[in-house]
Amino acid sequence: MKHFPWMVFILLSIVSCQKRPDSVQIMTVNGPVEASEMGITLVHEHVIVDWIGADSTGYHRWDRDEVVGRALPFLLEIRESGVNTFLECTPAYLGRDPFVLKELSEKSGIAILTNTGYYGALSNRFIPAHAFEESPEALAQRWVDEFENGIDGSGVRPGFIKIAVNPADSLSALHQKIIHAASIAHKKTGLAIVSHTGPDGPAFAQIGILKTQGVSPTAFIWTHAQGGTLEGCIKAAQEGAWISLDNVNDAPPAEPGMPGAVEWYANRISDLKDAGLLQKILISHDSGWYNVGQPDGGNYNGYTVIFNRLLPELKKRGFTDDDIEQILVRNPREAFTIRIRYL
Template sequence: MNRYLSIYICTLVSSTLLVGQHSLLNQTEGSIMTITGPIAADSMGLALIHEHVFLDWSGADKLDKGQWNNEDALRIILPYLQGMKENGVRTFLECTPAYLGRNPQLLLEIAKVTGLQILTNTGYYAARKYQHIPQSFYEQTAEEIAEIWINEFNVGIGGGQVRPGFIKIGLDARENLTSNDQKLVLAAAKTHLATGLTIVSHTGTDQTAALQISLLREHGVAPEAFVWTHAQRGTKEGHLNQAREGAWISLDGLGWVHPTNGDSTKLYRYVDMISNLKEAGFLHRTLISHDAGWYTVGDKSQDKYQPYTPIFELLFPILVKRGFSETDINQLLVKNPLEAYIIRVRNYP
């Protein structure tokens, strides 16, 4: 398409989408927002809800996008995505936030080459001691930060065609949330209420999850809008407690369970946690993924890349032996992702 024509159409679409406040939410409610636009929720298919293809650990202050080489990254990434596709995956969520290597241009290229449906995110990641948080965060209020994120949803990331399909935040594990932690969660709450996007939070312990969920409630957001990411770092009791509240329990480190030296304890911990949730009647609140990948900026060897396949090759054979039915497996990789990431405001109370 002619470049100017396509810019004209994009502008036309953006302005049409923005007639009246929340109109984009109205128009996209009930769908899933991929990087190439909204899709019907039931065309999400088999989905991996927490993966990475590209990361830059430089830190918000030192990050230099001029150093990124998408061509080199593609060469490394594509064979791994082929492995993902061979297992029937149709959609994946790329969970790398801004200031940590979020790379919409690369994701568009990947979607084009592989045919995979990809979701990216808006939000900031404060885990790892706030080193991936921009300086502006400290000078802005939660409202101002939310406005930036909401704007990414309404008009596109950097004014481009890619919109976020979820909100990604991250906190270090603590006994109490700091005022900056609270500001981050509050910005996520406001963004959820304006966009209907689900909040995915890199969270350590039971306590850090519980604190966020109660803060979200105070600001009118129901636990159903919250994904307790890296819940494998919590306890089985904590999982049941938060599942009972309605939150999503994301057991998402399955890319890192390869039995090395005959040690399969990591893998069986997942089997145990998933079985526990199923037995208690909370399979419908359980999400699984690999947190695998990824191309690391500045790493010459790229030899730490983990495949996106252990769920299919290692986990499922064990779950099936333990009595998980096809319906259960389908629930974990099709039904729950659709339910969890559908665009919908989930108010509390």
């Protein structure tokens, strides 16, 4: 028994390595990072989009140096506002480019996350041919492979799953398959599911499918929840889903007497806070981007309206610095930490 103390030491070492309760991580384009380092986070933005369609897009369609040159000033601008982490939500077959994102992250000093998954909205024009035939398990395996081995030889691993469904009350068979595949990929990777959704109907249809797969609604980010009703957002948030109000912009009132966009967002966020759901709100601009095919990427919109316009409106409505930190720091951290969420 003279080796006994060593055995105890080795066993204790193994146990302490496995537990590591302090180590909760996100996956950036530069690899895993402690979630506690995320800081102020924009959860839904773009630096490049290619609208040509899944059958024609590819890396040959844009010049990486030109994209980086166009996007970088806008990232440096928000660095000044304290933004530390940025989720680039352009999916595969819509212009996703991990090489561009890695370079932008290195040059701007902002942590960037990219995604895996397929975009079904807009008549399935961005769905690759293989996805129409394959099983949910096969699709999920493609996305899990990207998480385990990186995207297209870049070494960059996705930090979340991005999908999209049509804004219809009942999901098509293909869109049911996509959310089913996302639930399988979630259970293998722990990546959160960001789903371009819009109204209440498809939000609850997707949450229903997740539940049948044993996945908690806390893994689901209801993207474009500004297209949903307040009642629907409250119900989904109470079930655990994340309410992503992600097209914050400074459009003027549609008609005299109506709220402008900034005021509308401030009111909706305030209503959710009054319902006790501040801890389920995510906000972003869904802005950008280098538009492939247009001269020098066309008209690029920045990512500053939240800082310059929305936060002052929230403060007028009694929001404290701690409330704002909840929305811009703690909620993204909780939503995008890599963790499998079983029902």
